[in-house]
Amino acid sequence: MRPDLTLPPKLTAGDRVAVVSPSFAAPGMFPAVHELAMRRLRDEFGLEPVEYPTTRRLGATARDRAADLMDAFADPGIRAVLATIGGDDQLGVLPFLDPAVVTADPKPFVGYSDNTNLLNWLWNLGVAGYHGGSTMVHLGRGGGLHPVSAGSLRAALLTGGDMELHPVEVFSEDELDWGDPASLNRAAPTRPSPGWTWHRPDRVVTAPTWGGNLEILHWNLAADRWIRPVEDYAGCVLLLETSEEMPSAPEVFHMLRNAGERGLLAQFPAILVGTAKASSLQRRTASDERDGYRAEQREAILRALDHYSPEAMAVFGVDFGHTDPQWVLPYGGLVTVDGPARRVIAHF
Structure with a gap:
């Protein structure tokens, strides 16, 4: 790294x-x-x-x-x-x-x-x-x-x-209309948090982070000039989250497959996956649709990991990215992902 x-x-x-x-x-x-x-x-x-x-x-x-x-x-x-x-x-x-x-x-x-x-x-x-x-x-x-x-x-x-991160009890993905003056004085409606889901929590990794929004990372991979040799990411913690555009599960898999074919996914021993945003002002969705969207996205990511990084540890549903509340995380600074203890610690 x-x-x-x-x-x-x-x-x-x-x-x-x-x-x-x-x-x-x-x-x-x-x-x-x-x-x-x-x-x-x-x-x-x-x-x-x-x-x-x-x-x-x-x-x-x-x-x-x-x-x-x-x-x-x-x-x-x-x-x-x-x-x-x-x-x-x-x-x-x-x-x-x-x-x-x-x-x-x-x-x-x-x-x-x-x-x-x-x-x-x-x-x-x-x-x-x-x-x-x-x-x-x-x-x-x-x-x-x-x-x-x-x-x-x-x-x-x-x-x-x-700072030790923790699952929140409730969160919001329902955007308010900023053109409505009432949006300044009221918070968006909340719903119970899906919580964290751990995958292969068998190790402790303390390392610099890299990653961010998946769609933007995909653009950077396509442009190529802004991506370093894959070995430079070896040992890092990958941050991964999707936007209000709500890419489908097949799209998420295809983007990760492209990264995997490049040898990039195999570099990360631990991955933090943000709570996937499943509704927006432009596309309101029902509660069961949101749960299904997140479940399908998780399966798409696991499918990519199983093929390209089968030993990687992952935590799904971490509150960062396009969600409220949002943990601000180090980018290039250190994060500890402790699988056996089910803990995530940001080192600021």
Whole structure:
């Protein structure tokens, strides 16, 4: 595995942080949610957000979004970079980024979904980041911050230390309409959590993480230029989760099969699989459909593992990725997956 990942330093109260939109500029479409998130960043975390020209600019070019990222990383007064939300075209931003700017002053980058592109790009440079914590989704959450999401983001940015993850009792995958002012004051409806399911829990693995959103990883594999030789991932913990687009079980298997044929799946002794999102604003599903979707996805992943990585340990239903609450996890930092004790510990 990569031996040289740099863990950017923690922040202190009063530090300035960049708030950027490397993908979709959701703050421009839903400014009330964005402003709520910025107030909470100040009031709950003691950090001072700094916006950039494309933070609220809908339709900004990839070159302009890249310029904002480079300005944020180049500014010594900015001590972290937070993505507002994901999207679907961040891959086109990567060619306009300058590795030398980032490695001169490594800073924590926080995001997930389409921001898997940037997390992977930073990982390739040897800079660790954090998977999760997009400001619009979890800082702008209707009804208040969730202690799981806020606590793990605080550990990532400010306090550090070890944090043991645990299954949550209830969760939500039902999105609220940000265009409705009432969404600012109420939380989305919840349902009982599916809990964790362990597969081959016969070992203890402490290792750097890599991975993220499966659909984005699949794009990176297709582009090829952003993926390192498979041996560089040997021994890492794979993070794996799917988005609100809800890829079917056959699609999930095919994406993992492609990674397996490349020799990539065989590199990971342990895999954390996020609670699969099974409903969205565009596609509301019934309760039994959601349970069935998650079961079918789990079987698709197990089918791929049985063929390409039969000894791998996996934990399904971990609350990270496109779910609420969301554990913010190290990306390139260490995670311990303790199968015999059924424990997962994030080392911040």
